[in-house]
Amino acid sequence: MENKHSSLGESHLDRFFYPLWLRIWHWLNAGLFLLLIASGVSMHFSSLEKPLIPFEAASLLHNVSGILLTINYAWFVVANFVSGNYRQYIPVFKNIFARLFLQARYYLYGMFRGEDHPFHISRKRKFNPLQQLAYVVVVYYFIPFVIGSGILLFFPELAPENFLGFSGITPVAIFHISIGYMLTFFMVVHVYLATHGETIWENFHGMITGYHSGHIETHPQSKDESSKEGKP
Numbered sequence: 275m276e277n278k279h280s281s282l283g284e285s286h287l288d289r290f291f292y293p294l295w296l297r298i299w300h301w302l303n304a305g306l307f308l309l310l311i312a313s314g315v316s317m318h319f320s321s322l323e324k325p326l327i328p329f330e331a332a333s334l335l336h337n338v339s340g341i342l343l344t345i346n347y348a349w350f351v352v353a354n355f356v357s358g359n360y361r362q363y364i365p366v367f368k369n370i371f372a373r374l375f376l377q378a379r380y381y382l383y384g385m386f387r388g389e390d391h392p393f394h395i396s397r398k399r400k401f402n403p404l405q406q407l408a409y410v411v412v413v414y415y416f417i418p419f420v421i422g423s424g425i426l427l428f429f430p431e432l433a434p435e436n437f438l439g440f441s442g443i444t445p446v447a448i449f450h451i452s453i454g455y456m457l458t459f460f461m462v463v464h465v466y467l468a469t470h471g472e473t474i475w476e477n478f479h480g481m482i483t484g485y486h487s488g489h490i491e492t493h494p495q496s497k498d499e500s501s502k503e504g505k506p
């Protein structure tokens with residue numbers, strides 16, 4: 275793919291960060307999340323007389339979307355491993371607090387003053403430190419937790435009969451809903467922060483075409499690499 279950066283001597287593959295399998299997983303996941311949130315909120319909050327979505331339909335939609343999300347997630351775990359994309363999710367602990375601070379400072383202060391991103395996308399590291407932390411927690415903890423608790427709600431006979439004095443299904447339901455809230459919060463912040471590329475659409479364009487169109491770091495000794503070690 276020719277683009278305005280080709281003159282810098284990069285190959286178009288240098289800009290290819292999101293393979294097709296990952297984009298399919300991601301957009302299916304995003305769509306299913308929206309359906310799960312809509313049907314979950316409807317079942318939880320609306321009255322039986324005036325439902326947002328009729329209860330039976332919301333329940334069916336929630337169950338079918340949950341099953342599809344589980345299959346899609348299993349596919350992500352396998353493809354993430356086989357493709358090597360899992361390496362992007364291995365936390366780098368060196369100077370982690372300094373690097374997290376730099377990124378948080380940028381989101382809370384620097385970006386409103388037009389400062390440059392402290393970390394640029396590179397082949398070695400496509401996520402900034404906060405993104406990496408959030409993605410690891412969401413993808414490897416919250417999604418499996420919400421799936422696991424969803425399976426227990428789907429097959430209540432599998433839930434413990436008694437948990438800390440409650441009927442076993444009650445704590446499972448509270449846990450499922452709490453993780454659901456946290457995932458919803460993640461999604462809102464994730465979409466908002468995704469608008470903070472070099473242009474509003476840059477990151478969305480990347481997740482649709484596979485190619486990152488903004489600045490990438492190709493030189494290992496660059497400012498970006500040194501700030502990755504916590505030295506701005």
Ligand code: HEM
Nearest residue numbers: 300303304307359409412413461464465468477478480481
């Ligand atoms: C409408 C909803 C969503 C939109 C518009 C959206 C947008 C994006 C964009 C633009 C990117 C590429 C830039 C980046 O890495 O930040 C991205 C990556 C990512 N998103 Fe989303 N997202 C949505 C929902 C979700 C949900 C619900 C999850 C998980 C619960 C999720 C998890 C991820 C992960 C893990 C990546 C990095 C994938 C990789 O490169 O390995 N997204 N998203």
